Amino acid sequence: MAEDLCLFNKDSLILKPPKKSILLLRMVVLIFSMVCGVYIFSVCLRQISVQSTGQLFSVQVVRPCEPPNVEPSEKPFVHYPKPKTFSRAECTCHPVRYFAILSTQRSGSGWFETLLNSHINISSNGEIFSVKPRRTNASTIVETLDKLYNLDFFTSASKNECTAAVGLKWMLNQGLMQHHEEIVEYFKSRGVSIIFLFRRNLLRRMISILANSYDQNAKLLNGTHKSHVHSHHEAEILARYKPTINATTLIPNLRQVDEMVTKALEYFKSIRHILLYYEDIIKNPSKLREVQDFLRVPQMDLNSRQVKIHKGSLSSQVENWVEIEKALKGSPYESFLQEDYKM
Template sequence: MQLGSCSQRRLIQEDVSPFKASKRSLFALRMVLLFFAMTFGVYICSICLKQISTRITPQYVLLPKLEMTERNCKIPDVPTEDLLYVHYPQPKTYSRGECECSPVRFFVILSMQRSGSGWFETLLNSHPNVSSNGEIFSVKERRENFSTIERTLDRVYNLEWVSSAAKNDCVAAVGFKWMLNQAAMEYHREIVKYFNRRGVLVIFLFRQNLLRRLISVLANAYDREKKLLNGTHKSHVHSEKEAEVLAMYRPVINTANLLTNLKSVEKVMEDSLRFFNSTRHILLYYEKLINNQDLSAVQKFLGVPVRELKSRQVKIHTRPPSAQIDNWGDVHRTLRGTEYEHFLEHADHIT
């Protein structure tokens, strides 16, 4: 029995030994494959890194060149967050000469017709270092699409726009006024991207008393047709005598759509503030400006030295609304008890 059991054990050991040998060979083969896989992986990674570094290198090389272009002049001591709004335009049509290293800020006045933008712009242009170029998008060809709008903006901000607002002194802030109904709202997405890319400062100028604005709109439309000043239409005047002539006209306001009209204007104002909210901007109201005429905040916003600003324009409608509207009784009844009742007050400034 013992001899039999011993012989059986030898047979079992002899049968198992080939399996052990095969396992050892499999393990060795796996190690060889793992080594080759790791070697191949390292090789592939090195190739990828070389390709990535090759793509990045040209961009890295170009950066100093861009910096040199922007830093030809000594940049003034301004906070880092303001650097986007400091520019050194290089016009193609002429040389800035001694003004080449004078920093310039870009701005735009977003407003609505008969909201005081003409008067406000004359105040800005009385500053020796500010150049505001008027209502340039009143010409339809300049606002047919965003491409024409962009070309026009580039001309203004490259200091290649010729107008009476050009200054002999080194201009420190250049811009224009833009009425919201002149494609500013239609292309607001593209315009906001342009403003943020080029560092354009936005000045909102609105009127709080929309009834008085409506009086001005209707009176201006009437004079455009009748030309009360010796056959000449004038939206703005420079003498009290001319202002008295234009103020003699008392418009009849359509009370059937008066509330709808006021709400529509309010919505445009609200939408514009929402659309251009991501820009660096300041909000001004005509009534507050005309009462205290403190424009120091605006000048600081534009980064120009604070000066006393003056305008030769004379206000046309100075009398209370009751003396300016032909059907005052109807208008009074329409607005009484509504959210616009305060428009019936005489004071331009609304507290």
């Protein structure tokens, strides 16, 4: 019996551990290995991702400027130019409106433009199409306009960074009428507004043209020709010249200018515009407030250093007034003989 017991204890001592314990241990090791592998893989993947997209993180995302609170109908006329020649800095998101002054020579456009340029936010850049190569064809016209409205066309009137309205003065005989279809299309697509500025009394305009043409050769001001003057003394010297008008061609010439103005109004009537007359601005300076409202700029008192040359009655400004009076009597232009304003 004792032997049996000893044998039993001996056998019990050499028993092998159950197979379930080995399987459990293997499972734990396997799971641990998988967890480590996943962790290592994720770390490597993250490093590769950072390296491959490092350049993207360095790019600064530029958000477009938010349009101001304007009516839907006004939004096509609000622009944010990006000049190639300078930075608009803090004014990058300051909206700019585009305009063009359409006029004829000696209609007060030079004086009117100096008034606009006295506004701190308006840049009107003169007769840039008086230079013929810029108006050779529609392509050169568009190229010049693009440069102007992108604020890359520099003149003494340029306000640069904080310009709120930018434009030019464009005479009807400077390629405007010849290429009116392309220009209308451009104005519509770019949201350009038009300021029509004409003269009611075309006889006064003719006198101014003839006097200015004479001074180009005579150079009455100490051998210097000036189309516009800044002193009353200079104005008096230029006003002493009294042109002689050809009475025979007077009416055909007046009709030609009248028809050209009518055509211009018809060609560009589909563009957002305002119509002004030189005489109306002289008699009613509040017209300048209408212009500022039209351009959507803050209201300011506008001023000009230019001094008017021809004043007083027309009869005192023409050498052969009796002939002119006789030629216009009974014609559609008889009203031009009357005094339309006083200075």
